[in-house]
Amino acid sequence: MTVRGRIAGRPKSGHSAGIGQSGSRTAGERLRAAPQAVAITAAVLVVALTAVITALVSPGGTRTAAHTTAVRTAPKAPARTPGGTAHPGTAGHAPAAPTYPLVPDSIQHAAETPGRAVNITIDDGPDPVWTPRVLAVLAKHHAHATFCMIGPQARANPAVVRQVVAAGDRLCDHTVHHDEAMDKKPVAYQQAEIMDALTMIEQASGGARVSYYRAPGGAFTPASRAFAAHHGMRPLGWNVDTKDYERRGVGTIVRTVKDEIGNGPTILFHDGGGNRSQTVAALDRTLTWLHTQGYAFSFPKVN
Ligand SMILES: [Zn+2]
Numbered sequence: 001m002t003v004r005g006r007i008a009g010r011p012k013s014g015h016s017a018g019i020g021q022s023g024s025r026t027a028g029e030r031l032r033a034a035p036q037a038v039a040i041t042a043a044v045l046v047v048a049l050t051a052v053i054t055a056l057v058s059p060g061g062t063r064t065a066a067h068t069t070a071v072r073t074a075p076k077a078p079a080r081t082p083g084g085t086a087h088p089g090t091a092g093h094a095p096a097a098p099t100y101p102l103v104p105d106s107i108q109h110a111a112e113t114p115g116r117a118v119n120i121t122i123d124d125g126p127d128p129v130w131t132p133r134v135l136a137v138l139a140k141h142h143a144h145a146t147f148c149m150i151g152p153q154a155r156a157n158p159a160v161v162r163q164v165v166a167a168g169d170r171l172c173d174h175t176v177h178h179d180e181a182m183d184k185k186p187v188a189y190q191q192a193e194i195m196d197a198l199t200m201i202e203q204a205s206g207g208a209r210v211s212y213y214r215a216p217g218g219a220f221t222p223a224s225r226a227f228a229a230h231h232g233m234r235p236l237g238w239n240v241d242t243k244d245y246e247r248r249g250v251g252t253i254v255r256t257v258k259d260e261i262g263n264g265p266t267i268l269f270h271d272g273g274g275n276r277s278q279t280v281a282a283l284d285r286t287l288t289w290l291h292t293q294g295y296a297f298s299f300p301k302v303n
Contacts (some may be wrong), residue, residue: 043213058078091276100232105225107237111265118265124272126160131271133280141287145299148172148214151197158204166209172212180217190224212236234302239264251283
C-alpha cells in the first residue's frame with residue numbers, strides 16, 4: 001500500500017490525451033449529406049411539433065433532468081462505465097444522474113492559496129487508528145490536508161471518512177486496489193478502479209465531494225486522467241515524497257521536507273499501510289517548521 005520509487009506525480013504515459021474529440025462533421029461531409037437534408041428537416045419539424053404539443057398538454061413538464069443527463073454522459077472511452085448507472089452520492093436530491101463540475105485533466109501540483117503555501121496530502125487510508133491522530137495534529141496546527149483514500153478502506157471506516165470531512169479537509173480517490181501497474185492495464189480496468197473507489201468514498205462520506213484523483217504510484221494515463229476529470233476529480237501529483245512509509249526515523253522524514261520543499265508545494269505523507277507513528281510525529285514537527293517559515297496550509301487547485 002505504499003508508493004515505491006516512482007517519480008513524483010509524473011504521468012507515465014504521454015500528455016496527448018487522444019480522447020475527447022467530438023464527432024462533428026467536416027464541411028465537406030455536410031455538403032455531401034445535402035440530399036438527406038430534406039428528410040432530416042422534416043424529422044426535426046415533427047419532433048419540434050411533438051414537443052410543442054407535449055408542452056401544451058402537460059404544463060410544467062420537466063425536461064431539464066433529461067437534458068442535464070444527456071450533457072453529462074458518454075465519457076469517450078469505449079469501455080463500459082462500471083458503477084456509472086447506479087451512482088450514489090446525491091441522496092435526497094433530484095432523481096437525475098449526479099452532475100460533476102468540469103475540471104481540467106492535467107496533473108495538478110499548485111496550491112489554491114497564492115504566495116507561500118503548501119498542500120499536505122495524506123495517502124492510503126483511511127485508517128481507524130492513524131487517521132484520527134493525523135487529524136489531531138492538523139487541528140493542533142490549524143492546518144488542513146487532502147486525504148487520498150483507498151475505496152474499500154473508506155467503506156470499512158465511514159466514521160473516519162466523515163471525521164475528515166467534518167474537519168474541513170478534502171477527499172481524493174486513490175482507487176480500489178492501489179495497483180501501481182494499472183497504467184499498463186485496459187482502460188476499462190482503470191475506470192473501474194477509479195469509479196468503484198469514488199462510489200465507496202462518496203457513500204462512506206455521506207455524499208461529500210471527492211475533488212481529486214491520485215493514481216497509485218503516479219500510474220496515470222491520459223484515459224484515466226480524462227475519466228477522473230469527467231467525474232469532477234482533478235488529477236493530483238506531488239512534489240515532495242517524504243517516504244515516511246520507509247520508517248527511516250522522524251528526523252529523516254522532516255529533513256526530506258526541508259530539503260525538497262523547493263520542488264513545489266504538494267507534500268506526500270501516508271496514514272495507511274502500517275504503523276504510522278513516525279508519520280504522526282514527523283507531521284507535527286513539519287507543520288511547526290513550515291509555520292515558522294511563513295507557509296500557509298492550502299489545498300491543491302481544482303481548476
Ligand atoms: Zn498510495
